[in-house]
Amino acid sequence: MSDQQGATTGPADAAGPPAAATRTESGGGMRVDARRNRENLLAVARTVMAEEGLDASLRDVARRAGVGIATLYRHFPTREALVQAVLSDRLNALADAADESLAAASPGAALTAWLHRFTAGSGTFHGLPGSVLAALHDGGSELHGSCVAMHESASRLLERAQESGEVRQDMDAEDLFTAAAAIGWAAQHSETERAERILTLLTDGMLAGEKDSRGRPG
Structure with missing residues (x-):
């Protein structure tokens, strides 16, 4: 430091x-x-x-x-203690939003909306996507507890969407967060429209549905 x-x-x-x-x-x-x-x-x-x-x-x-x-x-x-204090409300709100969406009529749509909220927030603070991914796997990080709670809530929402048949079964929470963090990074380093386009491609790709002859969502 x-x-x-x-x-x-x-x-x-x-x-x-x-x-x-x-x-x-x-x-x-x-x-x-x-x-x-x-x-x-x-x-x-x-x-x-x-x-x-x-x-x-x-x-x-x-x-x-x-x-x-x-x-x-x-x-x-420490710097991490300050970052945790700055971000805790945001991370807790994301966890709460995922938990509240478990009862949604369309959990797939709820997961898509949650991802939009997550990536929008990631674009607010430079370095946030990387910090969240790092803290998830670092038990000694000040951010670890908040990030794990958010990860667990989003994982439950993903599982609910998969149980409903709305989201493809071969996707797991690590896929979800890694892709969302990458889009958050893109939101910081490219034009907003580009990041939104990539997010749309991600959400379209994760939604289950009939596939065409090349195995792509129909």
């Missing part, structure tokens, strides 16, 4: 918060000023990472949040 934890704090750290702001909330827990710093850092990190990608400078995040780098590290000891 290029941003060093031992860096000096900025003016906001040196000045200190007003005495009233240092009180803890009712029932204990994080100090009010610390909670505000954390929420502010997260909001700024979302903006910076959307602009510059998940490898954005942590010093830049701290500077734009008006705190020192040491304050950022007190809340988020």
Whole structure:
């Protein structure tokens, strides 16, 4: 990591918060000023990472949040911890969306809609598709738990679509995520229309149906 934890704090750290702001909330827990710093850092990190990608400078995040780098590290000891905090709501929402789609009248259509949502989100943060794939297979990653939960939910939706006969049987969750991550990468590095065309080709190819004489979906 290029941003060093031992860096000096900025003016906001040196000045200190007003005495009233240092009180803890009712029932204990994080100090009010610390909670505000954390929420502010997260909001700024979302903006910076959307602009510059998940490898954005942590010093830049701290500077734009008006705190020192040491304050950022007190809340988020590693880059992955910050990335997890930034992405957790998005990943959890994708998991919830897949679970909610299990009861859909057409699970194949629901899976297609979920894939569109996944790839659209992947295009928001540069580096996200690769980070998700890596975290799925790295138990030590801060992102691992959220990525696994999303993967399991999407896998259940895929299985439901296959049980209904709407999606081809020879596709598994690894195929699904690898292809979706590739399309997310394409959304970051080519025009939007191209990524959407590739996604349409993927979803058309995964849907079951009569095939023509060359074995292609009819």
